Amino acid sequence: NHRWKVVYLAEQQGVEQNLDKNCTGSLYYPKQRFCLQYALKYIRTPFFILNSAYDVYQFHHILVPPSADLSGHWNHCRLNPAACNTNQTNILQGFRKDMLAALSLFFKYSKRGGMFINSCFAHCQSESQDTWLTSDSPRVHNKTIAEAVGDWYFGRRVTKEIDCAYPCDSTCHNLIG
Structure with a gap:
């Protein structure tokens, strides 16, 4: 439990x-x-939330751990989100919806906090240059993670970026693994 x-x-x-x-x-x-x-x-303390709405670690180890999928119904979906059937996609969308609901008060009321929630299938996105700030980095509302964090950190503007639901974002690297 x-x-x-x-x-x-x-x-x-x-x-x-x-x-x-x-x-x-x-x-x-x-x-x-x-x-x-x-x-x-x-x-x-002001803080910035950076996460994917489809965190791969949570997807593989919490939402659908192999121990709960002994028959392997999720194997193809786990390896390639485009291979998910309608029911699996609906479950993934519910996972995203629950995460956004958990952050809704922060999104609505925090005046000093920032966020960047994209729809990529990834886990860590801040440790690598290709997801942080390159010409093909993931974007939400045409902003990279580095641009969103910079806007928030330097107080240029309120930065609370939330991506549309999968599969709408073509900038994702979808680091399934």
Whole structure:
């Protein structure tokens, strides 16, 4: 169950004592505040959220882990999102929708926070030049990750970029693996 995993994760990483006391004191399952969607309103430092709506690690290990797909119905879809059937695509869209719902208050009310949520099938997008700032880097509203972060960091404009749903973004590298 999800709550048990969050408690276990918080305990294993030894972060319990570092969780915001206002945050942990306000919920029956206080260690769930380790999850971003619950902790967001307690964070006072400006921060930038960079993520893919279809995070490959989450897709492969949380949404459809091999242990839950013994018959291999998701094998082709896991390797190539274009091979997903209608039901699988709907499940992936629900995954995106749930993530955006978890970030909706931040998107609507944060005046100092920024975000770049694209529809690429990737996990980490900030460590490599090809996804950060090159001529073929992924873009949302014609902005690269570096441009969005720069606009936010230097206060040039509020930067909260959210991509359209898969398969609309042709700038993605879709780093399935």
